[in-house]
Structure formats: structure tokens, C-alpha cells
Amino acid sequence: MRTQVAIIGAGPSGLLLGQLLHKAGIDAVIIERQSPEYVLSRIRAGVLEQVTVDVLDEVGVGQRMHREGLVHGGFDLLFKGERHRIDMNRLTGGKNVMVYGQTEVTHDLMDARSAAGLTTVYEASNVAVHDFDADHPRVTYEKDGQQHELTCDFIAGCDGFHGVCRASVPRGAIREFEKVYPFGWLGILSDTPPVHHELIYVNSPRGFALCSQRSHTRSRYYLQVPLTDKVEDWSDEAFWQELRLRLDPAAREHLVTGPSIEKSVAPLRSFVTEPLRFGRMFLAGDAGHIVPPTGAKGLNLAATDVKYLSQAFIEFYADRSDAGIDSYSERCLKRIWRAERFSWWFTSLMHRFPGEGEIAQKFQEAELDYLIHSEAGARTIAENYVGLPLDFGR
Structure with a gap:
């Protein structure tokens, strides 16, 4: 079998790249080792930057997102027992984010690819890539x-x-940068109304918490927990009780609890690979970088990676130019490191780090106080949260 672009992985980044290439008339086959059901069972982030929304619209899969997604113009920071709203819409000149689960994005992209009759090979085992440093790469499976x-x-x-x-x-051709955080996120999904109409990021002496959502009737909550904690250590009742202790009185009063429909503990890490191009093979999304979930940059970075990569392939086939593929890695990495910095900073600001003592909490509270009382400080966090433009800093 022959194709122009072989895409390994049918998660959102691979599927989105496939749609971008299909729209440009470039043939692509997607190879995925898991089943479609398994891919859709993975619970991930649900906050989309405007850039990601625009790319999904560009490939024609945004209809359900706009119908069912929740547009958020701000979020709350909770510290010292009080909530303070960051008005992203005002601070960024009208920009918002869209709350729409990654599972739903993946579902929409799967449906679009199927409707177009494009080839996706699921449940492919022993996938291997060959000759990517030569003119004629191969994939076997x-x-x-x-x-x-x-x-x-x-x-x-x-x-x-x-x-x-x-x-x-080859190990000598790659550099990997990694920071592993000394805690994880215990998350639950529940069919309960959200505690608030926007997200609440919580800095508490007991640890970080996040009140998020997927819809008006489905909520997603997280607690900072030690890396040694296991899912089975936490009953639903214990989770809700600990969450209450980290919230402010108004949020506690409005919190609706119920049985969890998914529960997991996720470790946090910052990870970047350099470069992202190796001959005729290119890395995109989690293959090349991981960000802590604080600020929800993972899916959004993956979307911009494949947008840049699709532009490079389109330029190659339309103009016979290597300029886009030659600059892909450098262009992506500029954006990746900016997002990595923001996620590291936001994580460092909101979490309790073992061994740092009460002075660290005081430093965090002082910085949070500055952010909410400084127009410049609030604008900085707002513009990073909604996402920098695709051409930022070029």
C-alpha cells in the first residue's frame, strides 16, 4: 500500500492532521494500535483555546462543539478562602475558551473521517517505522x-x-527535557451539575483543587494527592469530603455530589523533545511534549503542531518547497516552550510542594494577590490561558 503521509496514531492530533490534509487534497493513511472504542474511552482535558476552535471549524467538525460546548469568558482563582475572577474576555480584547471534552473532539473527527471514506487501520499490532532518514519511508504492521x-x-x-x-x-539524535512533579491529580467524573458556571482553580493549604465541567449536567473535579496514592485509596465519599475542605463556603454550599462514573490518578510532568523532525518523520502532540494539566495546554498544543505540520506538507506538495518542513521543528518548539513555561508557572503557583513549608504558601498567596490587583498581571495570565496566536513572536 502507498500513501503520501503515513500518520501513526488515531488520537485527536492524528485525526485532525488527517482532516487538514484531506481538505488540501493530500492522501493520508492513519495507523492505530488500539480499537476505536479504546481511543474514545480515554478521558482527557476539555478546555479549547480559540486557535483550536478555529482549526476544528476549518476542517468542518465544529458544528456539535458550537451547539453543545460551553463558552467561558473567565475563570476563578480561589486562595485564602476567597474567589477572584480573571475576566479573560475583557483582558484579551474579546477572546474566550470553549469547554468541550477531548473525547467529544475525537468522536467528531472520527465521524468526519469515516463519512469521507478515508482509511484508518485500527488494532494494528507490531507497528514499526523504517527508513525515515531516507527518501522513501515505510511503516510495517x-x-x-x-x-x-x-x-x-x-x-x-x-x-x-x-x-x-x-x-x-537513535538516542544520539534526540534531546529530552523532563521535570516530574512530586504529586498527582486524583480526578473524578460525575453526572452532577457543576459547582460554578466557570472553572475554579484552588490554592489551599491542603493542596490544589480544580472544579471543572463537561456540560451543564456533567462535572469534572480534581484533587492534588501524593504520588503514592492509588484510586482504590479514595472512596467517592472521601473525595467529596476532601474537596469540600479545599473550597470556599459559597462553593461548598452549591456543590452537588454523586457517584463517580470515572476515577483516576494522573502524574504530572513537563517533557519536551528536541528536535521534532528526523529526516522525513515528524513528531506532533504528546509524542513530542507533555505539559502538566494545569491550564489545559496539551490538546491545544497538539492542534497547533498539526496545523503547522499540515501547512508544511501543503507547501511541499503545492510548491515543491522544503521551507515549511525544514522550519517545522523550530516553529513548533517556540510555541511549545511558551506553553510549557506557563503550565510550569501555573502549576508551581497553585500546588503545595512537599518540604517547602509555610513560607512557600505565603509566597504563592502574595503572587496571587498581585495577579488579581494588577491589570498587567491579570492580563498576562489571561492571554496565556486563552492561548497565544499562531503567529505570536514570528
């Missing part, structure tokens, strides 16, 4: 007991942190 080979012009590695693409790069 097994499906239904048969060995297959896909030849292509380019390979797009959209296969996540544990995928085969980054792992196939």
Missing part, C-alpha cells in the same frame, strides 16, 4: 494475522508519549 507494509513520502508521529515513533529515533 500486522492486522488480522497478516503482515502489511505502507510506503509513503512522510511519517507523522502522532502516537503519544509511549508511541513507537519517538522510540525509534
Whole structure:
């Protein structure tokens, strides 16, 4: 089998790249080792920057998002027992974010690809990439007991942190930067109305908490917990009780509890790979970088990665120019490091770090106080939260 671009991974980044290329008339085949049901079962972030919303609209999958998603013009910071709103819409000249779950984005992209009759190979085992440092890359895989080979012009590695693409790069050709945080997020999903119409980020002496949502009837809550904690250590009742202790009185009064429909503990890390191009193979999304979930940058970075990559491929096929593919890594990394810095800063500001003592809490509270009383400080957090423009700093 032959295609122009082989995309490894059918998560949101791979599917979005496939739609962008299809719109431009470029043939792409997606290879995914899991089933569609498994891909859709992964619970991830749900805050979309305007740039991501625009790209989803560009490929024609935004209808349900605009119908069911929740537009947020601000969020609350809770510290010292009081809430303070960051008015993103006013501070950024009218920009907002869209609350719409990553699972729903993936579902919409899957449906669009299926409707267009495009090829996606699910449940492919033993996927391997070959000759990506030469002119004719190949992808091999097994499906239904048969060995297959896909030849292509380019390979797009959209296969996540544990995928085969980054792992196939010679160790001497790659640099990896990583910071592992000494805590995790215990998250639950519940069919209960959100405690507030916008998100609440909580800095508490007991640890960080986040009150988020997926719809008017489905809520997502998180607690900072030690890395040693397991899901089975936390009953629903224990979770709700600890969340109450970290909230302000008004939020406690409005909190509606109920049985969890999903519960998990996620570790936090900052991770970046340099470069993101290796011959004719390119990394995008979690294959190349991971951000802490504070500020919800992961999916949004993946969307801008594949937007840049699609532009590079379009330029190559339309103009026979290598300029876009040659600049892909540098262009992405500028944006990635800006988002990594913001996520690291926001994480450092809102969480309790073991061993730092009460003085660290005082430093955090002083900085939060500055942010809410300084127009410049509030604008800085607002413009980073809503997302920097695609051409920022070029």
C-alpha cells in the first residue's frame, strides 16, 4: 500500500492532521494500535483555546462543539478562602475558551473521517517505522494475522508519549527535557451539575483543587494527592469530603455530589523533545511534549503542531518547497516552550510542594494577590490561558 503521509496514531492530533490534509487534497493513511472504542474511552482535558476552535471549524467538525460546548469568558482563582475572577474576555480584547471534552473532539473527527471514506487501520499490532532518514519511508504492521507494509513520502508521529515513533529515533539524535512533579491529580467524573458556571482553580493549604465541567449536567473535579496514592485509596465519599475542605463556603454550599462514573490518578510532568523532525518523520502532540494539566495546554498544543505540520506538507506538495518542513521543528518548539513555561508557572503557583513549608504558601498567596490587583498581571495570565496566536513572536 502507498500513501503520501503515513500518520501513526488515531488520537485527536492524528485525526485532525488527517482532516487538514484531506481538505488540501493530500492522501493520508492513519495507523492505530488500539480499537476505536479504546481511543474514545480515554478521558482527557476539555478546555479549547480559540486557535483550536478555529482549526476544528476549518476542517468542518465544529458544528456539535458550537451547539453543545460551553463558552467561558473567565475563570476563578480561589486562595485564602476567597474567589477572584480573571475576566479573560475583557483582558484579551474579546477572546474566550470553549469547554468541550477531548473525547467529544475525537468522536467528531472520527465521524468526519469515516463519512469521507478515508482509511484508518485500527488494532494494528507490531507497528514499526523504517527508513525515515531516507527518501522513501515505510511503516510495517500486522492486522488480522497478516503482515502489511505502507510506503509513503512522510511519517507523522502522532502516537503519544509511549508511541513507537519517538522510540525509534537513535538516542544520539534526540534531546529530552523532563521535570516530574512530586504529586498527582486524583480526578473524578460525575453526572452532577457543576459547582460554578466557570472553572475554579484552588490554592489551599491542603493542596490544589480544580472544579471543572463537561456540560451543564456533567462535572469534572480534581484533587492534588501524593504520588503514592492509588484510586482504590479514595472512596467517592472521601473525595467529596476532601474537596469540600479545599473550597470556599459559597462553593461548598452549591456543590452537588454523586457517584463517580470515572476515577483516576494522573502524574504530572513537563517533557519536551528536541528536535521534532528526523529526516522525513515528524513528531506532533504528546509524542513530542507533555505539559502538566494545569491550564489545559496539551490538546491545544497538539492542534497547533498539526496545523503547522499540515501547512508544511501543503507547501511541499503545492510548491515543491522544503521551507515549511525544514522550519517545522523550530516553529513548533517556540510555541511549545511558551506553553510549557506557563503550565510550569501555573502549576508551581497553585500546588503545595512537599518540604517547602509555610513560607512557600505565603509566597504563592502574595503572587496571587498581585495577579488579581494588577491589570498587567491579570492580563498576562489571561492571554496565556486563552492561548497565544499562531503567529505570536514570528
